[in-house]
Amino acid sequence: MDNLAMTNEFSNRLHFVSCTLKNGVGELILDRVDKHNAFDEVMISEMSQSLVYFAENDDCNVLVLKANGKNFSAGADLNWMRDQAKMDFEQNLADANKLAKLMSMLDKFPKPTMALVQGAAYGGALGLICCCDIAIANSRASFCLSEVKLGLIPAIISPYVTRTMGQRMARRYMLTAEKFNAQQALSLNVIHDISEDLDAQATPIIAALLANSPQGMTWVKSLLSSLENGVIDQHTLNDTSERIARIRMSAEGQEGLNAFLEKRTPDWKINTDTAQGNE
Numbered sequence: 001m002d003n004l005a006m007t008n009e010f011s012n013r014l015h016f017v018s019c020t021l022k023n024g025v026g027e028l029i030l031d032r033v034d035k036h037n038a039f040d041e042v043m044i045s046e047m048s049q050s051l052v053y054f055a056e057n058d059d060c061n062v063l064v065l066k067a068n069g070k071n072f073s074a075g076a077d078l079n080w081m082r083d084q085a086k087m088d089f090e091q092n093l094a095d096a097n098k099l100a101k102l103m104s105m106l107d108k109f110p111k112p113t114m115a116l117v118q119g120a121a122y123g124g125a126l127g128l129i130c131c132c133d134i135a136i137a138n139s140r141a142s143f144c145l146s147e148v149k150l151g152l153i154p155a156i157i158s159p160y161v162t163r164t165m166g167q168r169m170a171r172r173y174m175l176t177a178e179k180f181n182a183q184q185a186l187s188l189n190v191i192h193d194i195s196e197d198l199d200a201q202a203t204p205i206i207a208a209l210l211a212n213s214p215q216g217m218t219w220v221k222s223l224l225s226s227l228e229n230g231v232i233d234q235h236t237l238n239d240t241s242e243r244i245a246r247i248r249m250s251a252e253g254q255e256g257l258n259a260f261l262e263k264r265t266p267d268w269k270i271n272t273d274t275a276q277g278n279e
Contacts, residue, residue, distance in 0.1 A: 015046060016043040017029065017043060017046040021060055025060075025210070027066060033070075035074070035077060041080060047102055048102050062210060064114045071119035072119055072129075074120055096155075112209045115128065115134070116137075116202060117137035117138070129190060130157070136193045137182045137195075143180050145177060146177045158174070252268060
């Protein structure tokens with residue numbers, strides 16, 4: 001990020017996004033309260049820049065996506081949508097690709113990610129949540145895939161939403177544009193927990209993540225990504241065997257095993273292995 005130096009602690013506000021980093025935890029905060037954190041091309045660009053920064057900063061071990069104000073995000077900004085209607089196909093395609101890139105960056109972010117959700121989370125906001133590894137919402141959170149009401153489709157977020165809630169449930173909620181509440185979101189795997197105090201609920205989970213091997217968690221995310229097609233063939237067997245062999249031989253893998261055998265706390269800072277889980 002142009003105006004942020006690499007540091008182990010910082011706080012910075014862009015136009016529509018705030019970023020903080022402290023004690024290994026990065027926070028990417030949607031901060032456009034007057035518009036219910038609806039996103040446009042500026043917010044998308046700022047979120048993408050922030051993800052690059054946090055991904056490259058070795059002092060960030062966990063990323064939390066949250067929002068200021070009453071609502072997590074109302075989805076797409078109306079003025080942005082109005083501008084899109086005036087674009088030609090090539091302009092629309094370029095615009096859509098920027099949002100697609102953001103979703104992919106969050107989905108493939110190399111460190112554990114957590115979404116803390118309050119109030120409304122509509123359209124693309126639901127896609128952001130489904131891209132995160134862990135999601136917690138309060139009881140008044142509400143969710144909606146409302147695109148068909150506007151004559152549109154939830155195309156860019158569809159891979160992540162469908163993977164999360166399953167094909168059959170995705171059909172229902174993408175076709176009906178029904179709102180669903182936090183309890184329903186829990187049953188659909190969109191969120192993992194419901195709590196009125198999102199930060200308190202997140203604290204022990206974050207502590208557990210911070211205690212783990214940073215490299216190990218990065219490699220777990222790469223491993224799970226490789227298994228998304230659900231096929232267990234010889235390639236899968238060979239690949240998973242290679243992954244465990246490689247990480248056993250890595251500096252961080254050796255440190256973790258030795259620390260366990262020696263009954264001490266591992267020093268994860270010793271890691272010098274830059275391989276990324278056989279991606």
